[in-house]
Amino acid sequence: MPEETIGQHLKKQGISRRDFVKMCGVLVGAMGMKFAPPLEESGLPAQLNNVRDSASANLIANALETKQRVPVIWLEFSDCAGCSEAITRSQSPTLVDLVLNTITIEYHETLSAAAGFQAEKAKEDAMKKYAGKYILVVEGSIPVANDGVYCTIGGRTALDLLKETAKGAAAIISTGNCASFGGLPRANPNPTDAKGVWELITDKPVVNIPGCPAIPEATTGTIAHFVVFGGLPELDNLHRPKTFYAQTIHDRCLRRPFYEAGKFAESFDDEGAKKGYCLYKLGCKGPTTYSSCATIKWDQGLSFPIQSGHPCLGCTEPNFWDGGGFYQGQSAPLAPPTVTMAGAAVAAGAVLGVGAALANQVQKKGAHAEEKKEG
DSSP states (O other): OOOOBHHHHHHHTTOOHHHHHHHHHHHHHHHTOOSSOOHHHHTOOGGGHHHHHHHHHHHHHHHHTTOBOEEEEEEEOBSOSHHHHHHTTOBTTBHHHIIIIIEEEEEETTTOSOOHHHHHHHHHHHHHHTTTTEEEEEESBEEOGGGGTTSEETTEEHHHHHHHHHTTEEEEEEESHHHHHOTGGGSTTOTTOEEOHHHHOOSSOEEEEOSTTOOHHHHHHHHHHHHHHSSOOOBOTTSOBHHHHSSBHHHHOTTHHHHHTTOBOSSTTSHHHHTTOBOGGGTOOGGGOBOSHHHHOBTTTTBOTTTTTOOOOOTTSTTGGGSSOTTOTTOSSOOOOOHHHHHHHHHHTOGGGHHHHHHHHHHHHHHHHHHHHHO
């Protein structure tokens, strides 16, 4: 008998079709799905938002009714288990939703009830039973110096275990900066020669979900995408899902209007810091860091580092531990605002300097148009 589908599994648990479609609606948001152009571009009335979202949810629901639950093997190497901790706090979808409804975690050193030989046997059985079908999630970097002796599990090196498990994987998800780009273990002088998964496994589709730790919704959303569509989402040049890494933190930062108004905190305890001014001069790397921290945030959308008064450290980028140093003023290669921009904000009297931001955009467009005329 073939294994039951996700739809059959949920039905057996007493989940109604209505609740099933609601769950699929959550997945629409989690994956950042877009089945149609924005309503303002299509000319359709805004009231059709709900109709379009409902259609997207139904599309996912119909897909899941024919899909089987996806097995997951989760390996940990040179790491702190921070990404495992983070994913237990995912909200859209929650880890509980994923585990109970859409995936089966066949092996996870931190979360598994089994241990020792029993756990290793479960992994070996899963690799054979689901060969070519399971998702391999990797947490932690892989040291390769001196034949990989700096990280061994059960007498075997991380590199050996990675290659063995990757061989039968349908896709590989590197969660956290360590698995993606080497993270802290790779920081200078990198004595263990720590590397990210995508540098070592080149014959399998690999997606990077960097962060320290990775935003849990980015990991669960990517897993959900694979469950629904059987493949990975669109990736950028660093193999990150564009859904979560297409914009810089600076693009959506709630302190951005202060940046445009030329208002900066000069130290962590000055008046500017108390008023929520921009942290650019304190070394914030938001302008050069691609992530959805400012939109998804953490703990059910409660906050994120910049909102809490701490500069962005750029933990979704390669080599962030060595990328200019922490807390160094204006370390991000972006020119500070001009005096004109700050003056425009004051004159406009805009709330939090939003007016200045708009004025600045208009000014740039005008200058660009003049350049075209002169050219």
